[in-house]
Amino acid sequence: MQRPEPAPGTLYLVGTPIGNLGDLSPRARELLRQVDVIACEDTRHSGQLLGSLGAKGRKLSFHQHNTRSRLPQLVELLKQPLSLALISDAGLPGISDPGEALVTAARAEGHEVICIPGPCAATTALVSSGLPSGRFCFEGFLPTKGRERQQRLAEIAKETRTTVIYEAPHRLLALLDAIASQCGEDRPLLVARELTKRYEQHIGPTVGAARRHFREHAPQGECTLVLGGAPSQAIIQPSEAELLRRLEEHIEAGASASVAARQLAEETGTSRRELYALLHRRTPH
Numbered sequence: 001m002q003r004p005e006p007a008p009g010t011l012y013l014v015g016t017p018i019g020n021l022g023d024l025s026p027r028a029r030e031l032l033r034q035v036d037v038i039a040c041e042d043t044r045h046s047g048q049l050l051g052s053l054g055a056k057g058r059k060l061s062f063h064q065h066n067t068r069s070r071l072p073q074l075v076e077l078l079k080q081p082l083s084l085a086l087i088s089d090a091g092l093p094g095i096s097d098p099g100e101a102l103v104t105a106a107r108a109e110g111h112e113v114i115c116i117p118g119p120c121a122a123t124t125a126l127v128s129s130g131l132p133s134g135r136f137c138f139e140g141f142l143p144t145k146g147r148e149r150q151q152r153l154a155e156i157a158k159e160t161r162t163t164v165i166y167e168a169p170h171r172l173l174a175l176l177d178a179i180a181s182q183c184g185e186d187r188p189l190l191v192a193r194e195l196t197k198r199y200e201q202h203i204g205p206t207v208g209a210a211r212r213h214f215r216e217h218a219p220q221g222e223c224t225l226v227l228g229g230a231p232s233q234a235i236i237q238p239s240e241a242e243l244l245r246r247l248e249e250h251i252e253a254g255a256s257a258s259v260a261a262r263q264l265a266e267e268t269g270t271s272r273r274e275l276y277a278l279l280h281r282r283t284p285h
Contacts, residue, residue, distance in 0.1 A: 009081030015118015019196035157182035188228030
């Protein structure tokens with residue numbers, strides 16, 4: 001039998017719609033109506049949704065600019081003990097927002113944390129893209145400028161798994177240009193915008209196609225990019241002569257034959273048995 005919700009001293013992460021209000025689950029509706037306190041990214045924005053539900057709990061703002069001061073206050077409310085729900089402006093809290101820090105703090109104080117699942121732009125865009133979703137990377141919002149941004153883009157360009165990135169509309173073209181320079185125009189890409197809303201769009205299927213589209217049509221609404229992974233590079237196995245040369249280098253550096261074979265096996269993936277055989281077949285000096 002499921003216990004009653006909301007429970008005192010418990011933090012609830014509640015997924016809210018990313019567009020279509022019909023995506024709010026019955027469980028989320030009922031909990032938001034009854035919970036003691038609701039931490040919102042923007043109380044004015046969320047107030048419209050909460051008002052339509054008849055939510056009577058106290059509303060507190062909680063965002064990246066007040067995390068340090070608000071965090072201890074929210075943990076103290078859990079200690080009283082009150083029930084606390086965390087929502088973001090849209091989607092599942094704790095992803096690309098300070099919800100992660102609140103969860104860590106609540107668990108450190110021994111409070112239970114329960115997620116009430118709901119919409120998430122990253123997974124919504126991913127599964128509708130047609131790109132491989134068995135293994136993927138989530139990058140969220142990239143650094144806006146500087147060396148850190150360039151380094152992150154270079155890493156993404158080499159990633160063989162599908163990558164999901166968030167971007168604001170006014171920065172989308174610059175991001176597409178940067179991806180094109182790192183990955184090329186032909187890398188598979190889908191840009192999803194206005195997800196679950198009336199004018200939902202999926203633009204692709206390549207980096208080049210997305211760039212051409214958004215040069216002609218100004219981006220609007222938050223965008224989620226699903227980038228295909230880099231092609232796997234075929235592993236070129238060293239020749240026997242190369243393997244023997246590297247074995248002898250290890251031995252000349254002071255390693256025993258067994259240690260040299262083990263080290264080279266780790267470096268190349270060649271079996272130690274094969275490397276031992278090479279050593280035995282070498283011409284004595």
